Amino acid sequence: MSWAAPDDIFFSTSLAAYLDKKLLVLLRDGRKLMGLLRSFDQFANAVLEEAYERVIVGNLYCDIPLGLYIIRGENVVLIGELDVDKEELPAQMVQVPEAEIKRAQKAEKEEMLLKGTMRKRMEFLDLD
Amino acid sequence: MLFFSYFKDLVGQEVTVELKNDLAIRGTLHSVDQYLNIKLENTKVVDQDKYPHMLSVRNCFIRGSVVRYVQLPKDGVDVDLLHDAARREARGG
Numbered sequence: 739m740s741w742a743a744p745d746d747i748f749f750s751t752s753l754a755a756y757l758d759k760k761l762l763v764l765l766r767d768g769r770k771l772m773g774l775l776r777s778f779d780q781f782a783n784a785v786l787e788e789a790y791e792r793v794i795v796g797n798l799y800c801d802i803p804l805g806l807y808i809i810r811g812e813n814v815v816l817i818g819e820l821d822v823d824k825e826e827l828p829a830q831m832v833q834v835p836e837a838e839i840k841r842a843q844k845a846e847k848e849e850m851l852l853k854g855t856m857r858k859r860m861e862f863l864d865l866d
Numbered sequence: 867m868l869f870f871s872y873f874k875d876l877v878g879q880e881v882t883v884e885l886k887n888d889l890a891i892r893g894t895l896h897s898v899d900q901y902l903n904i905k906l907e908n909t910k911v912v913d914q915d916k917y918p919h920m921l922s923v924r925n926c927f928i929r930g931s932v933v934r935y936v937q938l939p940k941d942g943v944d945v946d947l948l949h950d951a952a953r954r955e956a957r958g959g
Contacts, residue, residue, distance in 0.1 A: 751899040753927060762923055766887070766932070770919050782903070782929050794919060815887060815932045818909075818923035826922045 753778040756819055761786070764815040770794070773807065775817075782811035793839050795846050797831050800839035868955050872948060873898035873936075882912065882937040883928055889917060891926065902930035 756775045763771045763786065773789035789807040793800050820826060834842075877895050883904060884890045890913070893906030905927050911920045 751897040751903050751905045751927065756927065762919060764887075764889075768887070782927075792919060811929070812931070814929050815885060816889075816891075816926050816928050818920065818926040821922045821924045824922035824924075826919075828918050828921060831918060 753782070753784070753817065756817065760820050760822075762792075762816075762818040762820055763809060764818070765809070765813045766815055767813070771804070771807065771809070772801075772820075773804075779811070782814045782817075784809045784811070784814065784817070793843065794831075795839060795842035798834045798839055798842050799827065799831050800834055800836050802836055868951055869902060870898065870900055872951070873902065873904075876938070876942065879939065879942050881906075881939075881942075883933055884935040884937065885928070885932050886934045887932070889920075891920075891928070893926075896925070899930075902933065904928045904930065904933065904936070 753775065757778075759775060760772065761775050763773075763784065765771065770792045771786060771789055772792055773786035775784060776787045777785035786807045786809060789804040790801045791804060793802060873895070877897060879895055880892065881895050882890055882892045883906065889911065891906060891909050891911055893909035896905040896907045898904055905925070907925050909920075909924060909926055911917050911923075914921070
């Protein structure tokens, strides 16, 4: 692998153009991490400084601080550069403390489970 | 190699990348690499309301391993060229 020239960072697919920028990292498990990219490698392993997890449930959200993170590349779905001139979230979203978002997450999970069991019970009806 | 070369020729075109997690992103193809990682510019998420966290993302890097489809404009592809290239690869590879 040859060394990248200063201008190469603009044309290649390397993450060098994202260094020291505030990014949104989507993980395979659905988590959304945000932070400053400090390092990366060919597997898209990444070091994120001042990382926090943005948990979103409906119109509620909460940023949970995480500190310094190393993310294993196989878990990365997408790395997005945030436009500082734009709002990160729609206006109707409300920031809430961690305890409240955890409650909301639990409620949402239970609703999903309930939907799943209801569907299973309806299967015998053979409505299709 | 074949698709890497093919995507290199597509740089600058508008594509929609559908990921395995069902997220679909439209944008201009900026670059691609040997792993078929994709960088998109001027991105817009297809079902924006479902993904509020993506609102201010304008450029992104997508890991090749998570791509399900890359949707292209109908006339963005010279199918015959691609067909010939595939035959050549099959013969030589």
